[in-house]
Amino acid sequence: MEHGRITEWTKSLCCSAGTLPSTYLGLPLGYKRNSPLLWRPVLEKFRTRLAPWKARYLTLGGRVLLAKSVLSNLSVYYLSLFKMPVKVSTEFNRLVSNFIWNSLDRRKIHWVN
Template sequence: MSPFLFVLVMEANLQKSNLILSRSATPLRDTLLAILDFQEGHLPLRYLGLPLLASRLSVADCRPILQKIEARIRGWDGIVLSFAGRVQLIKSVLSALQVYWAMAFILPKHVIKEIEKRLRNFLWKGSIETGYAKVSWKQVCRPVNEGGLGIRDIHALNKSLMSRHLWRLIAQERSSIWVNWIFHYRLQHYSVWTISTRSGTWGWRKLIRLRDSLRPCITYRIGDGTSFSFLGTVNFIKSKKAPYIHN
């Protein structure tokens, strides 16, 4: 850690630092704790406002999102808001509260439904209490020029934000530590298009399954061929670019 701290001219805060050990490192536990002088931490814990997990993201883990939305809505109690005012608050404030999470996790469907429920109640009732919906939420989330209110579809937004991580792998952004780790540990001899969606952690499986939605948006420039695998990308080419390869 010393070169890292030297470059950043920083010192580790021992009160805020934790050492989390895997089972394989258990024999070194006492030695590492003595050298680093850190407290021992255990998953799950929170880092930069998000949960650090060794398992799938649960509804309980996402409770802070729902609590923030409820707190905002309750904070507007007693304020007379027009329908247009509530629409604007949903667009500019409430819809933004889960974006930070949506950039890091594929949110459980139940959590998305609970978020939409609170936004829907606020839109029609002005509170978190259940109100009568005059129009379906799907219609509300359509663009204004298509008859909707232009409120973001949370599921589509989450999918779009998470697809960015796949794009970084496809573009091979080697300046990213995460991308390098994925290539070394997960992909190895595979590509984003060929690796199985049945292996790996829950989050990885969910992420890699988003690749189908990216296929129509991808065009490869082969160049000198050093970073392009014809065999690894043949299914993509067959289905989207060169049908004659089937034969």
């Protein structure tokens, strides 16, 4: 009964029916509130934009500027609708500090917290 009704609605609206979880306007739908899974696409984009090979060719100031610009742009859209869990915030901070301080494939001391 329900499937037939949904099919009828989709035909009348000229659209298709989907399942959750899915995305709409780049935002995920159907996840539990404040779930770390909700933030997985943002973390992946963050990792790819702050790739270790980019750090190799930048000065310390360049790495800081790139990290700040990526941080401020990627998560703002999500933060306008969702509250970031502490676990995800910790992961963001870890990625940024590793990008800034571990530039030449060797571990350095994190001088600034």
